Amino acid sequence: xxxxxxxxxxxxxxxxxxxxxxxxxxxxxxxxxxxxxxxxxxxxxxxxxxxxxxxxxxxxxxxxxxxxxxxxxxxxxxxxxxxxxxxxxxxxxxxxxxxxxxxxxxx
Amino acid sequence: xxxxxxxxxxxxxxxxxxxxxxxxxxxxxxxxxxxxxxxxxxxxxxxxxxxxxxxxxxxxxxxxxxxxxxxxxxxxxxxxxxxxxxxxxxxxxxxxxxxxxxxxxxx
Numbered sequence: 001x002x003x004x005x006x007x008x009x010x011x012x013x014x015x016x017x018x019x020x021x022x023x024x025x026x027x028x029x030x031x032x033x034x035x036x037x038x039x040x041x042x043x044x045x046x047x048x049x050x051x052x053x054x055x056x057x058x059x060x061x062x063x064x065x066x067x068x069x070x071x072x073x074x075x076x077x078x079x080x081x082x083x084x085x086x087x088x089x090x091x092x093x094x095x096x097x098x099x100x101x102x103x104x105x106x107x
Numbered sequence: 108x109x110x111x112x113x114x115x116x117x118x119x120x121x122x123x124x125x126x127x128x129x130x131x132x133x134x135x136x137x138x139x140x141x142x143x144x145x146x147x148x149x150x151x152x153x154x155x156x157x158x159x160x161x162x163x164x165x166x167x168x169x170x171x172x173x174x175x176x177x178x179x180x181x182x183x184x185x186x187x188x189x190x191x192x193x194x195x196x197x198x199x200x201x202x203x204x205x206x207x208x209x210x211x212x213x214x
Contacts, residue, residue, distance in 0.1 A: 001111070002112070002211055003109065003111075005109070012158060014123070014167055014169070016202075028210065031210075035212045036212065040212060040214065046214050047212060047213045048210075048211075048212045049111045049210070049211050049212075050209050050210040050212075051119060051121070051209060052206055052209045053205060053206040054175065054205050058204050058206065060121055060204060060206060062111070062121075068161065097158075097167060098160060098161050099159055099160040099165065100159060101156060102157050102158060103135065103142075103155075103156070103157040104108065104109055104156050104157075105139070105142045105147060105154060105156075106109060106153070107152050107153050107154065
């Protein structure tokens with residue numbers, strides 16, 4: 001289970017992949033495998049939360065890292081690069097944003 | 108505090124606003140006010156989690172609703188429409204995706 005809270009000192013990567021709906025499940029499998037095999041072993045990994053759009057044309061990774069430095073260290077790791085290349089090749093485009101939580105409202 | 112879990116039967120709206128960095132905080136204020144004043148009172152609202160990109164050029168709302176029908180009912184509510192119009196006018200563009208959680212990986 002992942003938690004989102006204003007008090008957490010984390011960086012959040014929100015990466016939106018546009019994908020042909022017939023390749024969405026394959027892209028999800030690549031992201032799951034990359035997370036299990038590589039990301040989880042890297043310093044500062046907190047969580048990865050994979051979403052599929054209801055129309056199947058997007059896959060979104062909502063990922064949390066301890067710090068921007070940890071995230072950037074992961075990005076420059078060769079193994080992570082291989083997985084990201086595989087994901088990028090399945091997608092039509094991807095659009096990552098590195099951000100911080102500024103407000104949490106609950107019911 | 109918000110939780111993300113595979114077992115939750117929810118829909119998630121991920122809405123990416125592109126914004127001039129000098130208007131990001133104003134946009135965040137509009138989204139906070141809309142959430143407090145309107146969204147929270149609507150049936151099926153679960154959470155809204157407002158993010159600001161580290162470069163200030165994006166604001167992202169990660170919002171959870173009980174169902175797609177609840178989300179759509181909110182969208183057609185006149186008060187919600189006014190707030191969404193105010194947010195849209197502050198942004199250069201916005202790009203919403205309605206999705207479901209397919210995998211959660213934690214450290």
